[in-house]
Amino acid sequence: MLSKIDKAILQLDRALQTLTPKVAKAQRANPAHSETHSELNSSEIKHAAGLMRINHTGEVCAQALYAGQALTAKLDTVRDEMEHAADEEIDHLVWCEERLYELSSRPSHLNPLFYSASFMIGAGAGLISDRLSLGFVAATEDQVCLHLDKHMEALPAQDQRSRAILKQMHIDEAKHRQAAIDSGGYVFPAPVMNVMTHVSKVMTKSTYRI
């Protein structure tokens, strides 16, 4: 059994791993590596980097949500599931970060802010109930899949390296959504999903540039 201090150190370690560039390590190869580099002009590079920065911050939020949820989960099975999903999300985080640097760009300066907010939301959901917490995962992944669809369309046509990353992320996120529902997560009603769409716009609008 871990003491409270051990748990706090683990949390801090995960936060630093997520927020410090080039520290996290992926388990799987970056899907971008199977695509060749293509010529992009300066405005295309800027646009692709803006989109990949949004996706990277989305993964920062995923790390924080899962960490918060794992902290307050009531059932061990739910906690294990949250921790396993967080490990898979690390791959996404690293892949997006690598692509950002390839595009001569960087992650968002707002990431610590989004990490803190998402951690609190995750911990709060976990405190209320595991089913709400799992429902929240499902709803979030649903939103992420919609974003990924839009971004795959919006990327410069020849930017197959970024697109390959988003494609694999989409496969994984849809799997995470289904797993959360299969484990008993609530399926949120449409009005709740609409609120989440509005909240996510705050993140996408700000991190495209900052």
Ligand SMILES: [Fe+2]
């Ligand atoms: Fe992800």
Ligand SMILES: [Fe+2]
């Ligand atoms: Fe996910």
